[in-house]
Amino acid sequence: MTTASGHSADLGIDLKQLDEILDGSPVPTFVINLDHCVTHWNRACEFVLGYSAGQMLGTTDQWKPFYPAARPVMADLVVSGELESGVGAYYSNKFRRSTIIPGSYEAEDFFPHMGPAGTWLYFTAAPLRNMAGEVVGAIETLQDISAQRRADEALRREHQILNAMIEHFPSAISVTDSDLRLIKHNQQFRRILDFPETLLDGPTPLEDYIRFNARRGEYGPVDIEAYVAEALVRARSAKAHCFERVRPDGTVLEIKGSPLPDGGFISSYTDITARKNDEARIMRLLEEQRLIFDNAHVGIVWVRQRRIISCNQRLAEMFLYDDPGQLEGGLTRPFYDSDAQYEKIGNEMYADLESKGAAQSEYEMRRRDGSPVWIMLTGRPLDRGNVTEGSIWVYTDVTTKHQQEAELHLAERVFAHSSEALMITDRSGVIVNINRAFTQITGYERDEVLGQTPRILKSGRHDPAFYAAMWAAVVERGVWEGEVWDRRRNGQVYPKWLSITVVRDAVGEVINYIGCFSDITERKAAQERIQYLAHHDPLTSLPNRVLLRERFNQIMAQARRSGRSIAFMFLDLDHFKRINDSLGHRVGDNLLIAVVKRLRSCLRECDTLSRLGGDEFILILGDIEGREIAARIAEKVIASLAQPFQIGEHTLNTSASLGIVIGPQDGDDFDLLMQKADTAMYASKEQARGTYSFFLPQMDEQAKRRMNLANSLRRALGGNEFNLVYQPQIYADSGRVFGAEALLRWNPQGGPAVSPVEFIPVAEEIGLILPLGEWVINQACEQARRWRDAGLDCRIAVNVSGVQIYRADLVDAVQRAARQAGISPELIQIELTESTLIDDSILVQDVIGALKGIGATVAIDDFGTGYSSLAYLKRFRVDKLKIDRSFIADACVNEESAAMSRAVISIAQSLNMRAIAEGVETAEQLDFIRRAGCNEIQGYYYSRPLAPADFLQFAQVDGRTPR
Numbered sequence: 015m016t017t018a019s020g021h022s023a024d025l026g027i028d029l030k031q032l033d034e035i036l037d038g039s040p041v042p043t044f045v046i047n048l049d050h051c052v053t054h055w056n057r058a059c060e061f062v063l064g065y066s067a068g069q070m071l072g073t074t075d076q077w078k079p080f081y082p083a084a085r086p087v088m089a090d091l092v093v094s095g096e097l098e099s100g101v102g103a104y105y106s107n108k109f110r111r112s113t114i115i116p117g118s119y120e121a122e123d124f125f126p127h128m129g130p131a132g133t134w135l136y137f138t139a140a141p142l143r144n145m146a147g148e149v150v151g152a153i154e155t156l157q158d159i160s161a162q163r164r165a166d167e168a169l170r171r172e173h174q175i176l177n178a179m180i181e182h183f184p185s186a187i188s189v190t191d192s193d194l195r196l197i198k199h200n201q202q203f204r205r206i207l208d209f210p211e212t213l214l215d216g217p218t219p220l221e222d223y224i225r226f227n228a229r230r231g232e233y234g235p236v237d238i239e240a241y242v243a244e245a246l247v248r249a250r251s252a253k254a255h256c257f258e259r260v261r262p263d264g265t266v267l268e269i270k271g272s273p274l275p276d277g278g279f280i281s282s283y284t285d286i287t288a289r290k291n292d293e294a295r296i297m298r299l300l301e302e303q304r305l306i307f308d309n310a311h312v313g314i315v316w317v318r319q320r321r322i323i324s325c326n327q328r329l330a331e332m333f334l335y336d337d338p339g340q341l342e343g344g345l346t347r348p349f350y351d352s353d354a355q356y357e358k359i360g361n362e363m364y365a366d367l368e369s370k371g372a373a374q375s376e377y378e379m380r381r382r383d384g385s386p387v388w389i390m391l392t393g394r395p396l397d398r399g400n401v402t403e404g405s406i407w408v409y410t411d412v413t414t415k416h417q418q419e420a421e422l423h424l425a426e427r428v429f430a431h432s433s434e435a436l437m438i439t440d441r442s443g444v445i446v447n448i449n450r451a452f453t454q455i456t457g458y459e460r461d462e463v464l465g466q467t468p469r470i471l472k473s474g475r476h477d478p479a480f481y482a483a484m485w486a487a488v489v490e491r492g493v494w495e496g497e498v499w500d501r502r503r504n505g506q507v508y509p510k511w512l513s514i515t516v517v518r519d520a521v522g523e524v525i526n527y528i529g530c531f532s533d534i535t536e537r538k539a540a541q542e543r544i545q546y547l548a549h550h551d552p553l554t555s556l557p558n559r560v561l562l563r564e565r566f567n568q569i570m571a572q573a574r575r576s577g578r579s580i581a582f583m584f585l586d587l588d589h590f591k592r593i594n595d596s597l598g599h600r601v602g603d604n605l606l607i608a609v610v611k612r613l614r615s616c617l618r619e620c621d622t623l624s625r626l627g628g629d630e631f632i633l634i635l636g637d638i639e640g641r642e643i644a645a646r647i648a649e650k651v652i653a654s655l656a657q658p659f660q661i662g663e664h665t666l667n668t669s670a671s672l673g674i675v676i677g678p679q680d681g682d683d684f685d686l687l688m689q690k691a692d693t694a695m696y697a698s699k700e701q702a703r704g705t706y707s708f709f710l711p712q713m714d715e716q717a718k719r720r721m722n723l724a725n726s727l728r729r730a731l732g733g734n735e736f737n738l739v740y741q742p743q744i745y746a747d748s749g750r751v752f753g754a755e756a757l758l759r760w761n762p763q764g765g766p767a768v769s770p771v772e773f774i775p776v777a778e779e780i781g782l783i784l785p786l787g788e789w790v791i792n793q794a795c796e797q798a799r800r801w802r803d804a805g806l807d808c809r810i811a812v813n814v815s816g817v818q819i820y821r822a823d824l825v826d827a828v829q830r831a832a833r834q835a836g837i838s839p840e841l842i843q844i845e846l847t848e849s850t851l852i853d854d855s856i857l858v859q860d861v862i863g864a865l866k867g868i869g870a871t872v873a874i875d876d877f878g879t880g881y882s883s884l885a886y887l888k889r890f891r892v893d894k895l896k897i898d899r900s901f902i903a904d905a906c907v908n909e910e911s912a913a914m915s916r917a918v919i920s921i922a923q924s925l926n927m928r929a930i931a932e933g934v935e936t937a938e939q940l941d942f943i944r945r946a947g948c949n950e951i952q953g954y955y956y957s958r959p960l961a962p963a964d965f966l967q968f969a970q971v972d973g974r975t976p977r
Contacts, residue, residue, distance in 0.1 A: 042156040045142065046089050050074045053151065062158060063128075076154075080125050080135075088119060088139035092152035122159065134163040172371065185284040192277025194220040194249055206267070206283055221246055231262045252277065258286065266290045275397060313409035319402055320360060321345055332389075332411055334382040349379045349389075363393060367401040376412060388416045435510075437529040443467050446526075455510070455533045457503030468529065473507045475499040484514070488527075492516040497534070509534050551625040553603055554610045562624040562632055566684050569622065569636040570677060580636050581644035582680075584673040584691035585613075585651070587629035588703045593666060604661045605668070612654045616647060632688075641676055641708060648672050648706040656704065669704030671695055680709055723773060724780045726762055731786055735762055738793050739959035740810070742968060743930060743952045746944050751969035753809040753843070755952060756794045757959050758786075778817050787818045788827050794842065795835035797962055802837065806969055811843040811873060819846075819857065825864040840869040845896070847875050862890050873930075877918055887925055895922045897948070899933025906938045916946045923947065 036043050036056040042063060045054035051074055055067040063079035070076065077084050091100035105121045118140030126132040136159045142151040180187045186203035190196050195217040204214060213222060224245045228238040248255070252273040259267045265287040273279045313329025315322055322345070325338045333349060335341055350356040359377055366373035374392045381387050390412045396404035429436055435452035439445050445463050453459055456471060463470065476499065487494040495513035502508060510531040517526040549561035557565060566582075573580050587609065594602030606629065613623055613631065622634040635647060652670055659666045673694025675687050694709040701707065730736060736758060743753035760768045777783040794810045801808050818824050824844070832839045844865055846858070862872050873894035874887075887895075897918050904911035915931070922929035931943045934953030943951060960968060 043153065044070070044076060044089070045151055045153045046074075046076060046093060047151040048093055048149075050076075050090055050093060052076050054153075059156075062156065079128065082127055087154065088121065088137060089152035089154035092118070092139045092141050093149070095149075124163075129160075132160075133158060134160040168371070183282075185282045188281050188283075189274075190220055190249070190278045190281070191217070194246065194278070196220055196223060197278075203283065206285060220249060232259070249279070252279065254279075258290075260290075311410070313411075315341075315346075315407050315409065316404070317346065317407055318404050320347075329409055332381075332387065332409060333379075334385075348382065351378070351380045359391075363391065364401055367393060367395045367405060368398065371395065371398050386413075387411060388413045434530050434532045437463075437468065437531075439468070439527045439529070441524045441526065443527065455502075455531075456500070462503075471500040473499045473501040475507065488514050488516060492518075498531070509538055511537075551627075554607060554625050556610060556623055556625045556631075558624065559626060562622065562634075563684050565622045565624075566634060566687075569634055570682055572636060573678065574682075576637065578637050579640055579679065580634060580677045581638055581647070582675045582677060582687045582691050583633040583635070583644070583648065583651075583706075584688070584695040585631040585633060585670050586672075586695055586699070587655075588669045588671055588699070590629035590668065593668065597664060597666075601661050601664060601666075605659055605666060608659050608661065609655060609668075612657075613651060616650045616654055632691075641674075644674050644676065645706070645708075648674060652704060652706065671698035671703050672706035673698060673709065674706055675709045720776055723768070723776050724782075727760075727773060727777055727780065727782050727786075730760060730762060731782065731789065733763060736760055736786070736789065738790065738797070739961060740797070740965045741952055741959040742957045742965065743811070743950060744956050746940060746949050746951050749956075751808065752950070753811060754965060754969075755811040755845070755959075756790060756797075756813075758790055758813075774815070778815055781817075783815050783817050787815060788831075791827055791842070792831045792834070795831040795837055798841045799835045799837050800962070801966060801969075802841075804966055806966060807841070808969060809841050809843055809871070811845050813845045813875065816847065819861050824861055825868065828865065828870055829868055838869055839865075840871075843871045843873055843894070845873045845875040846892075848877055859890055862892060866891075866893075887921065887927075892927065894928045894930060897929060897931045899953075902931050902933045902939055902943070902953075903935075905942050906936075912942065912946075915942070915948075919946050919948045 032045070032054065036045070036054050039056060040058055042058040042061075043054070043056050044052055044059050047053050051072055052070045055065075055070045059070075060066050065079055076087055076089065080087065086094070086100060086104065088105070091104070094100070105119075105123065110121070111119055118138060120136065120138040122134065122136050124132055124134050128135075136157040137154060139152055139154045141149045142153055144150045180189075180198070181200045183200060184202065186206040187198075187200045188196055188203050189198040196219075197217045199214065203209075209223065209226065213226060221242050224242045225238060227233060228236060228241050233241055254270075254272050256268070256270045259269060261267060265285055266289075268284040268286045269281060270284075271279045271281040311328070313326060313332045315325040315329055317323065322341050322343065325341055327338060330336065330338045330341055333341075347353075347356050350359065355377075359375075363373040363375065372392075372394050374390070376388060376390045378386050379389050388411070390410040391407060392410070393405050393407040395401040396406065429449050432449055432451055435455045436447075436449040437445060437452055438447040445466050445468065448458075448460055448463060452463075458470070484494050484496070493513065493515050495511070497509055498512045499507055499509050511534045512529060512531040515528045515530070516524055517528060519525050549558060550556060551558050569580055590602065590605075593605065606625075610623070610625070610631075613633070617623060617633065617635070620636055622632075622636075624632040624634075626632060633647075633651070635644060638644060651672065655668060655670045659668065673691040673696070675681070675690045675694065677687055680690055681687050690709040690713075693713045694707045697710075697713055698705050698707040707713075738756045739759055740754035740756055742751045743755060744751055758770055758774075760770070760773055762768065774783070777786055791812055794812050798808065798810050814824065818827075828839055828842055828844070832842065846862075865872055871893040872890075873896055874892050875896045876898040877895040895918055897915050901911045901915045901918075905915050906912070919929045921927075928950060929948045930950035930952060931939075931948050932952045934940055934943060934951045934955045936955060939953075940951065940955055957968060
């Protein structure tokens, strides 16, 4: 209930009916009695004014929702009878008498204390009378008109803008209303058309302007009234028009008219005289205007129901279409990334058109090829009341702006987080900005350097001439860079690489200098290290080949001047690879360092020691008298290196082979002496290792022999100069042949046979061992098949070089050869040298496992002559050990050889392997082997290597006896 029964009775009216009317009314309404007490306060009042009926009924506080202090509201003025004077005093220029209810007033006023932004209210107050017609109170109604007033204000501002646009438009503009009265024009209209002021003051009928022009000859010789009548008919048709008119003074006006939505039209008048004076010039100008319009930086489009009615060339190009015709008539949907974006942006922009009369925002849209383009989309409706039926949109490509903003943001991040120090000064050289790297490098914080000059960083290492040259380059070229030594905040002097760049304004005046620098302390140290490493071995710090050549040239030049000699020694450690591979590279490296230490102790300060790589060294002794001195130094070196080395927990023994040349007797060219020393070193290795050899001319002959041998080998394989012979492998107790070892022979055409001992190393050196080894495997498999076809199942042992294991797929070669020959790989036994197991144990282990996996067997040849190790045997799990012939030859006369032979047989038996003795040539050796527990033998005692046919005949004899 929103009435106060104690006071409402004074009104003398039908309270129930009044309550029902007021309570159901959506209009905020309240009633007061003659005592100014509130008797009715409906729900709309509670909602709009924020005061409940309980707060207001029975009180005289009806002013509180409106004013900060007590003052009469309009209803109070009605009750007090002071309406005329009170309304004038309190609502001056804001009220008017009601034309509907006698004695009542209505007013509009702004209440700044109502709501966060104040509230505009329209309110009325009228007396309440009883049945006798007496005033018993007053009723006041309210209406919130804030939105309407704000919209009116926005419309007023819009009109002001439109008027300003019209006034500043370069053409003459006039506006005619629906009654064909000219109601508005701009100053250009006055200037260009030159009408008298009497016509221009106030709304003037259009026909007066037409008649005035006709009388002064603007339309040429015409019937004035007839022309006026025709012109008015055209004006009333409300159609857009555009035409040109030549005036009596020869000037030409272009007149355009567009109908307005509410009738009338707007016209523009443009002086186009210059364009008409020269037709050619007119055409060029028209083309230029067309190009300007089509190439404007904005796209313009007229849209209805989101369908393109018309657009310019720029819009088409903006979205990668050839011409506007490809867009006109279609929806704007192709400009958007998805249907969802199309709907979302459309809803947002058209809502703004309807609520604000304009819309503007930036969106990422899509070109025809799917590439992104940022567009600032600006639109205005043709009819705000029906925005979907027509609107003009301007598309501005702001992609570059977004990219620039992104680049600026990136530049700011780069400046802040660059690893190089950045410093910006003004034109006077005063520091205005630095980045974080500046502080990290110099130690100066930002507040310590701003306002200072870069002179606070000077180290004092550079003289004034240095800085003068630097700034001269900056002034002349706009940039300088170079190495500068500066001082950190802690006083430490350091090198930096500095670049200075000039920043100029549009007219070329210097506005800033940008200094970019990095601390190059580590770089300079690295450069020095690189320079050192370019001339020294990184492991031993000895001179490398580059520095060695320089030292040689100096020593040789001195020898020429003094007439004395130099010694050029090529040193190679013996069996170093075995140590390196078995104990690891770290042990090998430490051994090399220890070797260098001993070598230095054998040389003079003036001598040069260099490491070529691996275990190869060069020693150059200058100012010596001859070979005797060189020999003495070589013996000293060999003796020194022969002593054991203690490398960590390992006691290692090694030796060195040296080749020596004497200069200038053997030559004075670095490369020539290197070659000769290398040749002499190989001669030392071939002799006994652990010795030295002076270069001799015949060594060149040996080198040439090896080269000729290499050339002949390349021709031999294709010329069928190789063949295999087979040495039988026999059970000693029965004399039965169970296998054969394939042995390679080379019989050059037109020359004597060449021993495998000579040509196999050469074949390995030149890489021919791979095809040659595969040929041997193929031939052995073919021979095994032929023997099997002849009734002889015989396993053939094939010797394999370590090179074949490291550089070829041996397993595939065996499988392929066996498959092509039609035999099982079980008929093939691969023999490896003991040194092969040491060279690369992991790879060899894999190869042995794969060979055994396809059924082939594996034997170790010459076991006991190399780096024998039970660990290797256990790991590799070979099938057979071959006792070297050197042990068999001495077994009957030398207990050590006999013990070694028995040990090999015992090892094989304990590891479930077989042992075979090769080189058995006497009955005593055969007897020893039998007693030692070995039943497989091979040697001249039974047979030399045989040709295949002879071998077959030999093998088919059962229970043979020695030859």
